Amino acid sequence: MKLTSRxxxxxxxxxxxxxxxxxxxxSLRDISLRQGISLDYLEQIFSKxxxxxxxxxxxxxxxxxxxxxxPNDIKLTNIFHAVDEKVKTVQCKKESKKGCNGKATKCITHNLWDELEVHINTFFENKSLKDLLNNNKETRV
Amino acid sequence: MKLTSRxxxxxxxxxxxxxxxxxxxxSLRDISLRQGISLDYLEQIFSKxxxxxxxxxxxxxxxxxxxxxxPNDIKLTNIFHAVDEKVKTVQCKKESKKGCNGKATKCITHNLWDELEVHINTFFENKSLKDLLNNNKETRV
DNA sequence: CTAATCTTGACCATTTTAGTCAGGTATGTA
DNA sequence: TACATACCTGACTAAAATGGTCAAGATTAG
Known part of the structure; x- marks a missing residue:
């Protein structure tokens, strides 16, 4: 489980x-310089x-x-969604044959992955850009 | 952020x-048949x-x-650790030049990724194989 | 006009993933 | 003892994802 750099x-x-x-x-150029992120890559990201x-x-x-x-209305969820950073712990579709199985026995860990996905998404939904600004000030020293 | 199939x-x-x-x-053969996982792959996993x-x-x-x-003493953390499924949200090492920066300005989102990592790991540390067995019985209908 | 910016799309090297394959070795049972 | 059933190990690989780069425009302030 890792976060992509995007x-x-x-x-x-x-x-x-x-x-x-x-x-x-x-300007992206400024952000690029301050944060050390490739300008070309930033352009892709900001387009999204x-x-x-x-x-x-x-x-x-x-x-x-x-x-x-x-900033209060921009949640991490929104940002990640925008750049296609999706939380995907469950592989099986509702009635798919692969991953989860179309057999009589249900996918024995389905609930677990569901729970995990909710757990992570909750974190993202409750965190706004505003929170990060505040948090950063506190620890700037 | 996704879970590997391993x-x-x-x-x-x-x-x-x-x-x-x-x-x-x-036998792995039985598990392979019941869960629809390649036997060869299971062997790799069980070796770990x-x-x-x-x-x-x-x-x-x-x-x-x-x-x-x-089963009560086998936490998800232990399982994931065994098969090298690691939770990695922070890219920057303590004093590394890359990812986090060695500049005067500290990595402005460092705390966030740290928090996220803790959030996810907490889930894994609190979940044991026993929990999954119980959970499965409940939903078996 | 021209420099600074955003805009778009193609391209690509590297790494990771999710396995397969081909051989072993150990052991219970007939 | 033979043999079938398991485990055991390491090499190999196709496909996808990642993390970008590169090139060529389009806009607009000054």
Whole structure:
């Protein structure tokens, strides 16, 4: 079970963005430099974030990205969903033949994986960008 | 974030094993047939489970595998650890240059990933094979 | 006009995954 | 003793996912 760097970068970049977008739009170049993430890769990621209406873009010189919602309303769930970082612990479809089985015996660990998925998703649903900003201030020292 | 099938199979196979090992050792062939997991793959998995003293093997005709501990003492953590299914949400090492940064600014989402890792591991540490056996009875109908 | 930005899509090397295959070795039973 | 049933081990591999890079535009402030 691991997080992809795409998901990690998305969150990191948004936290960075949230800290600076009060005055001007923030360019990916700046985020790239500050967070050490490849510019080209950031572009891919922000393209998805934009499609999912998490950020807005402003083109041209002095352009960049701005949050499209209140940091309080951007949950980790939303971010991960936007960049296709999905939590997938259950392999079996409802009535699929493969993974879970179409046999008489039900998939004996199905409930477990379901529970796990809920457990993880709960964490993501309760965590907002705002929380991360606060959390970061606290530990900045 | 997804579970590998190796981890999933390991747990599934052990639940199956736990249900039948009261009388005789259980052969991988049986587990393979009942759970629809490739025999060759199961052998790889059980080799690791054995090294980690989660199961014992009995060779020869009528042989097979037996649990090496009380189902109550086999936590998901132990199983996943045995088959190298690791929970890895944090990329950055303590003082590494890559991932987390050696810069003045600390990795701004470090705490978050740490929290997430703890959250998931807690789930695994609190879940034993025994729980799964009970859970399965309840839902068998 | 031109530099700074966003925009889009193709491409690719590496690693991981999820196995398969081909041989063994040990042992209970007939 | 023969032999079938298991376990045991290591090498191999196809396919997918990952983590990017690269190239070529389109917009717009100054």
């Amino acid at each position: 998901g990690r970068y998305a969150v990191t970049a948004l936290v960075d963005l949230a800290r600076f977008d009060n005055i001007n739009p923030v 974030l934009k499609k999912n209406e998490i950020v807005k873009s402003i083109r041209g010189t002095q352009g960049g990205y701005v949050l499209n919602k209140n | 981890g999933r199979y390991a747990v599934t196979a052990l639940v199956d094993l736990a249900r039948f090992d009261n009388i005789n050792p259980v 489970l054995k090294k980690n003293e989660i199961v014992k093997s009995i060779r020869g005709t009528q042989g097979g595998y037996v649990l090496n501990k009380n």
